Amino acid sequence: LAKTTQPISMDSYEGQEVNITCSHNNIATNDYITWYQQFPSQGPRFIIQGYKTKVTNEVASLFIPADRKSSTLSLPRVSLSDTAVYYCLVGDYVDSSYKLIFGSGTRLLVRP
Amino acid sequence: ETGVTQTPRHLVMGMTNKKSLKCEQHLGHNAMYWYKQSAKKPLELMFVYNFKEQTENNSVPSRFSPECPNSSHLFLHLHTLQPEDSALYLCASSQMSSDPYNEQFFGPGTRLTVL
Numbered sequence: 001l002a003k004t005t006q007p008i009s010m011d012s013y014e015g016q017e018v019n020i021t022c023s024h025n026n027i028a029t030n031d032y033i034t035w036y037q038q039f040p041s042q043g044p045r046f047i048i049q050g051y052k053t054k055v056t057n058e059v060a061s062l063f064i065p066a067d068r069k070s071s072t073l074s075l076p077r078v079s080l081s082d083t084a085v086y087y088c089l090v091g092d093y094v095d096s097s098y099k100l101i102f103g104s105g106t107r108l109l110v111r112p
Numbered sequence: 113e114t115g116v117t118q119t120p121r122h123l124v125m126g127m128t129n130k131k132s133l134k135c136e137q138h139l140g141h142n143a144m145y146w147y148k149q150s151a152k153k154p155l156e157l158m159f160v161y162n163f164k165e166q167t168e169n170n171s172v173p174s175r176f177s178p179e180c181p182n183s184s185h186l187f188l189h190l191h192t193l194q195p196e197d198s199a200l201y202l203c204a205s206s207q208m209s210s211d212p213y214n215e216q217f218f219g220p221g222t223r224l225t226v227l
Contacts, residue, residue, distance in 0.1 A: 034215075043114070043202045043218025044155070087155075091214065099168070100216065102147075102155035 004088045009107040018075045020106050022088030025069050033064060033071045036087045044087060083110045115139040116219035118203050124225045133188040133222045135203030143209035144186040146178060147202040161186060162209040193226045
């Protein structure tokens with residue numbers, strides 16, 4: 001199963017763009033890259049998912065280079081409420097289930 | 113509000129007690145999951161159910177016993193737990209467990225403390 005590596009923590013200020021990079025060197029051909037956000041004492045929440053190139057939604061953008069060995073989550077103009085843990089996940093099929101592997105995540109702190 | 117509810121939100125139990133955690137999803141999904149999140153550790157997948165059938169058991173000790181009576185409800189029965197089982201137990205659901213576009217919707221979790 002592919003594993004991910006991402007920074008343990010990041011600091012930012014309100015209004016800035018935040019880019020969190022994740023490496024997944026042994027990503028398999030059929031793996032997707034998914035990002036989740038988790039606030040304290042809550043379950044994770046899906047942010048964005050992609051396979052290659054760039055994906056954008058109302059919350060974030062996800063950049064995936066051609067070799068797919070890394071990905072970057074971009075949060076435009078963060079606010080205090082974006083303070084959370086961000087997980088980069090690479091899933092894989094195990095038997096009949098597509099399994100998501102959660103790592104330790106990146107703890108983002110947004111300061112005023 | 114994610115459409116996935118869990119009860120109770122907090123639970124304190126002794127090692128000899130028997131208790132159950134309940135999860136209900138109102139999203140019409142077919143797959144449900146139990147995860148464990150211990151302090152300073154990544155989320156660990158425990159069980160996967162797809163169309164009420166258990167498709168994965170991640171080497172979870174038998175003191176944790178899941179039950180899925182239908183696609184909307186999932187239980188985790190607990191008995192003779194250990195203090196190291198204290199954690200946040202999260203339930204999630206998705207359309208199908210075999211789908212790579214597998215956005216999982218998580219409940220708020222049950223904070224379990226074993227004394």
